Amino acid sequence: MTAQPGLPFGAPAARVDARAKVTGAARYAAEHPAEGLLYGVVVPSPIARGRIRSIDSRAARAVPGVVEVLTHENRPPMARFDLLHKDMDAPGGSPFRPLHDAQIHSDAQPVALVVAVSFEAARHAARLVEVHCTAERPRSDMQRLAIEARKPSRLKFGYQVPPKVRGEPEDAWDEAPVKIEARYRSPAEFHNPIEMHASTAIWEGEGQLTIYDKTQGAQNSRAYLARVLKLRKRDVRVLCPFVGGAFGAGLRPGYQLVLASMAALKLRRAVRVVLTRQQMFSFGHRPETLQTLKLACDTEGRLRSVVHEAVSETSRKEDYVENIVSWTGLLYNTPNLRLAHRVVELDRFTPTDMRAPGAAQGVYALESAMDELAQAVGLDPLALRLRNYAETEPGSGKPFSSKALRECYARGAQRFGWSRREPEPRSMRDGRTLIGWGMATGVWEATQIHGAARAVLRVDGTLEVGSATTDIGTGTGTVMSQIAAATLGLPLAKVDFSLGDSRLPMAPVQGGSFTVASIGTAVQAACLKIAAKLLLMARAQGDTPLRQPRLKDVEFVNGLVRLRADPSRSISLRELMQRAGAAEIEGKSLALPNLMKQRKYARATHSAVFAEVRVDEDLGLVHVTRVVSTVAAGRIVNPRTATSQIEGGVVWGIGMALHEEGLVDHRLGRVMNHNLAEYHLAANADVGEIEVIFVDERDEVVNPLGVKGVGEIGIVGVAAAVGNAIFHATGRRVHSLPITLDKVLGLD
Known part of the structure; x- marks a missing residue:
């Protein structure tokens, strides 16, 4: 069965959520109402490294409307062991936990949360909190400290260890007639999506929370939060129906999620925490890199040696690493190759993925060096x-x-x-x-990553599909609707795709350009299960125009299922379900990558x-x-x-x-x-x-x-x-x- 011309798959369809977004009907994490809502404002650390001696919150508590000032001394219980609160995108090491203790690890680290009946009162009171610290000189100059770089020892999921040296790259470079050596620097870049990190945590009673979160993975945020605060997963529901951009900033749960949830648990009220634009610079960033490229070729421009070394930053708590040099081993033929990647520990928040992590910096250096080599050998860069x-x-x-x-x-x-x-x-x-x-x-x-989807076809011709994946502004909801509509031959308007809810079928975080490949495959498979059930209905009835059809022999077009060899022999999905007395048909799928096939x-x-x-x-x-x-x-x-x-x-x-x-x-x-x-x-x-x-x-x-x-x-x-x-x-x-x-x- 294949999608036919005129069906939504492959068509330049408008976004299904476009009207909701442009009219303001779409609600983001900080826009969901809740009864008795309180507002939390983060108090940042005044230093980048050191220890808190004391926190004086008396003036803040005296502000009318202030309900609580949370610090490491009066917060709710938190898991002690690092392995209990890893998130799906965590690098190796000991992840940061807000208000865990008195230690200061990076600039603007949250050290208190002021909670009040209004945002204005909380913001004013937050400025009155006095944080007394013992400061240490921070390590933040990566260029100066690059000499201390080491191999990463605690590897992040997805990191590719550079391959073994191929050939004799140093000797080949020395002997080559044409060669260049260059050093490239890319600075730290910071995520600045339109929607800032925000969480609205709603107390539902008996330790249960419903949370609207700015995240790229509702189930990831739920799992992390349950582990950190020692809650049961079934007592935590995370929703993110709309996300105002993320670009990797929402892959790891933001610290506002933990702070809002701790306050909601302690006060038994709904609490909202939104980071300021300035605070957006205190949670993850694209790491600074220093890269050295040595390229050598013969007089006709054929590469003889490639050496690519990268140094990037990480925090003292975690080994954050990206695939910076691996791309160099993928693009061009060379008999001699050496790739190396080292990290420098800095007193900064752990870097995090940002659009095309690793490749954005690594390919920049490689392709700049290729241009330099083209100039040196006298060839057109494309040639x-x-x-x-x-x-x-x-x-x-x-x-x-x-x-x-x-x-x-x-x-x-x-x-x-x-x-x-x-x-x-x-x-x-x-x-x-x-x-x-x-x-x-x-x-x-x-x-492709494993993911799941559920689809329900109703007798009125509507199709409901769902998965816990998110849409960070890329059009995921639209594309999934197109895949479902094309698979069952329905108009796009008849498909309703639900996402951004931790209670929906399993989905990985949305990142790495694998969402459509992963969840789209699950959506198609779930719809194909419905198609198979429809054909079973046709066989059971015996008097339909299809006569014992097989899935490969039919096509679904415009609400009909028909024989590919003879389109005149068809029946509508509505009639088929009515004959069978079926009000709805369900299909579920867990789509797994075909590793046996892919590894070849x-x-x-x-x-x-x-x-x-x-x-x-x-x-x-x-x-x-x-x-x-x-x-x-x-x-x-x-x-x-x-x-x-x-x-x-x-x-x-x-x-x-x-x-x-x-x-x-x-x-x-x-x-x-x-x-x-x-x-x-x-x-x-x-x-x-x-x-x-x-x-x-x-x-x-x-x-x-x-x-x-x-x-x-x-x-x-x-x-x-x-x-x-x-x-x-x-x-x-x-x-x-x-x-x-x-x-x-x-x-x-």
Whole structure:
């Protein structure tokens, strides 16, 4: 059975939740009403490292309307052992627990929660809490401390240990006729979604809580909270029907979740805690990295040696690691390869995943170095990449389940006009404006995680489908509805997809671009079980036009099930169910990845990014005027939402290249630009024309739907393409992000 032309699968459908969002009907975590609601405001630590001597809350408690001031001294009981409260996305080590003890581990750590009958009273009182500490000098300067880097010993789930050294990379580099060595820095970046971290915890009696949380995993938040506060899972319900952006910030439960829940348990009232924009800079971030690339090739541009070493930050409590260098072993053929990754412990909150974690930084360095090598050997940057194209996975020799990267290069170059590029730097200009063209490759993993779904078809033709997955603004609800509608041949308007509820069928956290591959497969499988039951009904009745149909011989179209060989022989789903006396039919599915099949292949999503910049020769101002992103991401369920995802990734990549940087005062261990006025993001004026092209791939190795995911790949390679374009425009190579005007002018 296959979806037919005209069905919603593959159509650019509008979001099913669009009206609710634009009219304000969609309620986010801090917008759900509750009887007797109290408001909590977090009191941050005044230091980055040390210990609390005392907390004086007398002035705060005297403010009218203040109900309680929670600290480590009067909080409800909390689990003692770290292993009891791991979350699904936790790195190895000892996770932070708010108000656990008097120790200060990072700047702006929550040390108290003021709870009052109004937000205004709580905010005012929070400023009156006096926190007396014994301070220690914090470790926050990663560049200075990089010499102390060590191998990570407590590995995060999904981290790929760099492979063994292949060949003799150092000797081959020494002997090669053409070689480059460069060091790249990417700074800490901070999540700034529109919706800030928020939790509304509602006391339901007898230790039961209903919580509306800003999260990318309702069941993950529930499991974490139950372990930390020693509750039964069945007594905790977490809901997140709408999420105002997350980008990885919501993968790990935020500390406001624990604080709101502790206050609700202690006071037996509903409590809401919303972090301020400044406090959003105190919970996770993209880690700062230092990377060294050594590339060598022969005189024709064939790679002879690749060495990629990365150092990234982690906290003292956990070993946070990302796959920074692994991508270098996937993209290009070389007989000699060495990859290494080390971490530096800092007195900062543990970093967390941010869109395309690891790849955003690692591919930036690799693709910048490839551009430098192209310049050194005298080859066009695209020609160098094609000359070293990997038809199979380097090292293992496994075939790719699908790889349309060559077509990405070809179509992107043609659309961008790459053949008209003048090779010499500073050779393209418009008066006093220098014009540069740069390109880069992108890569991301194609993964399926186990997940479940439930579907119920009713005799009136409506289909209810549900899974505990979330929608962080990517259009998940729309895509799942499309998959369900296509599978049973129903109009999209007849499908109601429920998500963001920990009581729904099991789902992993939403991240890594695996949600559609995982939950979409479960949705399809649940609907196929309904289809199979419908055909059993047809066989049992005997007098239907189908006559002993088999699933592979029929198709579901426009509310009908009909024979593929003879579409005139059909029956409506409504009539079939009425004949059988069935008011509804249920299908449940737990979709598991086919590991036996998958392990025989390398699986990845690929892209080619082409960028044009215009640089003011006198002022060093850079404007990205055009980006063409060509993506091979398997089957595209909804081109409209998928295009939006890639466009958003490109915008963020421009911000990574030119704007975003957390600036730390190392005397204080504090991020000083913790606001949207001084933490620069790409705005409308910074973004030119973006064109997205999808290259069709058919790949049923990754999952039965053949999808690979587009959430992460959009940002990968963009910063490198922009940086390479700036070099082409100016002849100046900048190795440190963001590329600000002082660096362009050589004043840094």
